[in-house]
Amino acid sequence: MKFHIALGALIALAAATVAKADTIKVGITVSQTGPAASLGIPQRNSVALLPTEIAGQKIEYIVLDDATDATKAVANTRKLIDEDNVDVIIGPSITPAALAMVDVVGEKKVPLIVLAASARIIEPPTGAKAWVFKTPQNDSLMADAVAARMAQDGVKSIAFIGFNDSYGDGWLTEITRALAAKNIALLDTERYARTDTSVTGQVLKAISAKPDAILIAGAGSPAALPAKALVERGYKGRVYQTHGVANADFLRVGGKDVEGEILPAGPVLVADQLPANNEVKPVAQKYVSQYEAKYGAGSMATFGAHLYDAGLLLTAAIPEALKKAKPGTAEFRSALRDAMEHQTGVVMTQGVANLSPADHNGFDARARVMVTVRDGKWLLLP
Amino acid sequence: MDASILLILVQDGLVNGAIYALLALSLVLVFTVTRVLFIPQGELVAFAALTYSTLAEGHVPASIFLLAGLGATACLRGLWDARATRNKYGKILFGTLGPPAVVVPLTLWLAPRHPGLAVSALLAVATVAPMAPALYRIAFAPLASASILTLLIAAVSVRFAMVGIGLVIFGPEGTRGIGFSDAFFTVGPLTIPGQAIWIWIVTFALMLALAIFFGRTLIGRALRATAINRLGAQLVGIPAEGAGRLAFTLAGAIGAISGVLVAPLTTIYYDTGFLIGLKGFVAAIAGGLVGYPAAVIAALAVGIVESVSSFWASAYKEVIVFTAVLPVLLVRSLLGPPSEHDE
Numbered sequence: 001m002k003f004h005i006a007l008g009a010l011i012a013l014a015a016a017t018v019a020k021a022d023t024i025k026v027g028i029t030v031s032q033t034g035p036a037a038s039l040g041i042p043q044r045n046s047v048a049l050l051p052t053e054i055a056g057q058k059i060e061y062i063v064l065d066d067a068t069d070a071t072k073a074v075a076n077t078r079k080l081i082d083e084d085n086v087d088v089i090i091g092p093s094i095t096p097a098a099l100a101m102v103d104v105v106g107e108k109k110v111p112l113i114v115l116a117a118s119a120r121i122i123e124p125p126t127g128a129k130a131w132v133f134k135t136p137q138n139d140s141l142m143a144d145a146v147a148a149r150m151a152q153d154g155v156k157s158i159a160f161i162g163f164n165d166s167y168g169d170g171w172l173t174e175i176t177r178a179l180a181a182k183n184i185a186l187l188d189t190e191r192y193a194r195t196d197t198s199v200t201g202q203v204l205k206a207i208s209a210k211p212d213a214i215l216i217a218g219a220g221s222p223a224a225l226p227a228k229a230l231v232e233r234g235y236k237g238r239v240y241q242t243h244g245v246a247n248a249d250f251l252r253v254g255g256k257d258v259e260g261e262i263l264p265a266g267p268v269l270v271a272d273q274l275p276a277n278n279e280v281k282p283v284a285q286k287y288v289s290q291y292e293a294k295y296g297a298g299s300m301a302t303f304g305a306h307l308y309d310a311g312l313l314l315t316a317a318i319p320e321a322l323k324k325a326k327p328g329t330a331e332f333r334s335a336l337r338d339a340m341e342h343q344t345g346v347v348m349t350q351g352v353a354n355l356s357p358a359d360h361n362g363f364d365a366r367a368r369v370m371v372t373v374r375d376g377k378w379l380l381l382p
Numbered sequence: 383m384d385a386s387i388l389l390i391l392v393q394d395g396l397v398n399g400a401i402y403a404l405l406a407l408s409l410v411l412v413f414t415v416t417r418v419l420f421i422p423q424g425e426l427v428a429f430a431a432l433t434y435s436t437l438a439e440g441h442v443p444a445s446i447f448l449l450a451g452l453g454a455t456a457c458l459r460g461l462w463d464a465r466a467t468r469n470k471y472g473k474i475l476f477g478t479l480g481p482p483a484v485v486v487p488l489t490l491w492l493a494p495r496h497p498g499l500a501v502s503a504l505l506a507v508a509t510v511a512p513m514a515p516a517l518y519r520i521a522f523a524p525l526a527s528a529s530i531l532t533l534l535i536a537a538v539s540v541r542f543a544m545v546g547i548g549l550v551i552f553g554p555e556g557t558r559g560i561g562f563s564d565a566f567f568t569v570g571p572l573t574i575p576g577q578a579i580w581i582w583i584v585t586f587a588l589m590l591a592l593a594i595f596f597g598r599t600l601i602g603r604a605l606r607a608t609a610i611n612r613l614g615a616q617l618v619g620i621p622a623e624g625a626g627r628l629a630f631t632l633a634g635a636i637g638a639i640s641g642v643l644v645a646p647l648t649t650i651y652y653d654t655g656f657l658i659g660l661k662g663f664v665a666a667i668a669g670g671l672v673g674y675p676a677a678v679i680a681a682l683a684v685g686i687v688e689s690v691s692s693f694w695a696s697a698y699k700e701v702i703v704f705t706a707v708l709p710v711l712l713v714r715s716l717l718g719p720p721s722e723h724d725e
Contacts, residue, residue, distance in 0.1 A: 192699075193657075195657045197648040198648065201691070205696070225649060
């Protein structure tokens, strides 16, 4: 009897070892709850669209929720590395959590693909940050696009109304630089919180500075609040938004008051309107159709596409890493990092990435388009 | 800043201040009667706003199932506590399962028929207001004799539970309700939106009703007696638990009405309630947690300070609002007599 138990245990152990060798483990930590849940939920939903097999290796996904809390994100990272022995981590959804996780993945030498936007997460790619990659476009890329569009529209001066958090800070820094390059004056800077019930004061101050245009730097539907207040107070000038608003809820809450506003966005937002020769178009359309087939028409948000892009980066890099080492080993993790760093011409839903040891994002101008709101829908601007 | 901008800011501040005043009133009411700092009050506001917007769009709000769940839990709790006496079963069943038994089928039947704003508003209040007494039965009545600190911790845990449930039933994205009135009235440099006038009228009517209730009715006086001296009130035959339940019912109703009023002003999220509640709380504290008129004046002041500081220094708006309570507390502690409250 004892012999049978021992034999059974031995077989189970052997099976486990075999399974371990055959499976690549991907840990995912996103903000499924808390203030950034509107980013984290489409990201979690997109996990179902990730490949289950790459180069003959089964992929296992372990999804955790960090509740938009940097401390929890770090705890999740340690759990994924120490208990689940993952080969690579995807996440988190927001910049503060990503900055907190960098040191942990650097210490444990596990590659990390971040879904938050700030360039500070990956720059400079040395030390711990050598292990960190990022699929969303850098803020600077988007800010340059907005400033260029403003110059093209004949705007000479603007006022800024932004979130009172790292998103607003990041945009203020980047747009100040981009505006200076285009000789556009920044007349007034106002801040508000996502949970504010009124922005009348900020809007009045911004209007009284008499700018040619106003830039609202907010994410998701809270960015509709200043837009509505501007209309209420009779502001007639141009309004620009940032790529953080690119989801259906912004259009739903903003209604007719956000009509005509202009923003930069990833091409996936207007996948169907892209010209036929655009290399991003088929990939973006595939993601949108798969996502909407699963979660309903009009449910796609660009935030989920960043996680799908992380899957595409892994699909490109894993075959190379497999040639060098077995999954589940330190050598494999290191080989995967090296392989990701040298991927070029990876076509993703948000653009074409050319990664290098100096650039762990790799996007160029193909990763952004300018769109406007017309008749309650996104419209690609030429 | 010229006079017209100042006027607009003051008007805006008075609109928000009216909402804070309603919250401050309900916080003071619950605290004086039961010694509970009812932190989840803000969540009730947000839930009512979201329920109203969902109904107005013709969908069934999932909050009715929350009400059913809370009612059922409160019923089990009540029956368990009454198992020795057995004579109150009917009353407990009616009190806990009655509201969901009416609201749930009515909402399921009405919601797909686009019930209109007035019916949506009434249904939203009927859905959210009974949550407060159910929460009292579940979380606070069993701790009635515990210290203020224990009750505070219970209130904080209830808030966390409510926020989590809110995310599940309403989702992460916000909604902006449809206003009762799209009209604008121009008075000199001011454009007053119809919704603002609605808020002022309803707030004033509620305060008047409360004043009559506490001043003229037997039940209202019983509540005041409990607030002034719980033990004395019990000695003359006022049941402490019944008084607590009534206080929570009133607070729930006020919270739900404020939610419906605030829904068209801004986008409400499942977690918006906390900051609104906190500002009501600042006003309640500035009023010393005992005085109704003081709390109302403080709430209007909070609204105006918030509005003016959003013009001058928008990045520090919350800092200014919450720091403003410090000098008030300092003056109160220097001038006021030592607290006579228990503990």
